[in-house]
Amino acid sequence: MPTRGRIKAHGIIDRMTIAPVTASPSFRALARIDWNGTHESVLLIWMGQRRVPGIEAGVGLRFEGMLSRVDGTPTVYNPRYEIIGRPEDD
Numbered sequence: 001m002p003t004r005g006r007i008k009a010h011g012i013i014d015r016m017t018i019a020p021v022t023a024s025p026s027f028r029a030l031a032r033i034d035w036n037g038t039h040e041s042v043l044l045i046w047m048g049q050r051r052v053p054g055i056e057a058g059v060g061l062r063f064e065g066m067l068s069r070v071d072g073t074p075t076v077y078n079p080r081y082e083i084i085g086r087p088e089d090d
Contacts (some may be wrong), residue, residue, distance in 0.1 A: 003069055007076065009033045010062040010084060018050055024071065025050045031061060042067070043075045060085030 011033030019026045027046045032039065044063060046052050055061070065079035 002067060004014065004067055006064065007042075007067040009035065009066040010060065011042070013055060013057055013059045013061060014041065015057055016055065021053055027052050027055070029061075031054050037063075040074065043070070043073050044079050044081075045075060045077050047078060054083045055081075059084070 001024045008077050009031075011031040014032050016030075017028040021024075025048050027049045029044045030054070031042045031044055033042055034040075044061075060083070061081055063076065063079040063081040065076040067074055067076055069075065
């Protein structure tokens with residue numbers, strides 16, 4: 001995976017973090033992707049939002065944006081995204 005630059009990828013949302021009410025609004029989701037045969041994780045951060053409709057654990061997501069490393073973690077701020085699959089109900 002590149003260190004920085006524009007990225008287009010798809011993966012599954014592993015987990016999400018919602019900022020506390022006392023913090024600036026942001027919504028974080030960790031996406032598990034397959035990048036050229038290796039499994040990687042990318043942190044997706046939507047600034048100014050406490051929730052992003054449709055984003056939940058297990059959702060398949062196609063996304064794009066500018067990749068940078070934040071404390072060594074591949075991160076994309078305010079990615080464009082498309083939901084490509086939802087977890088099946090049991």
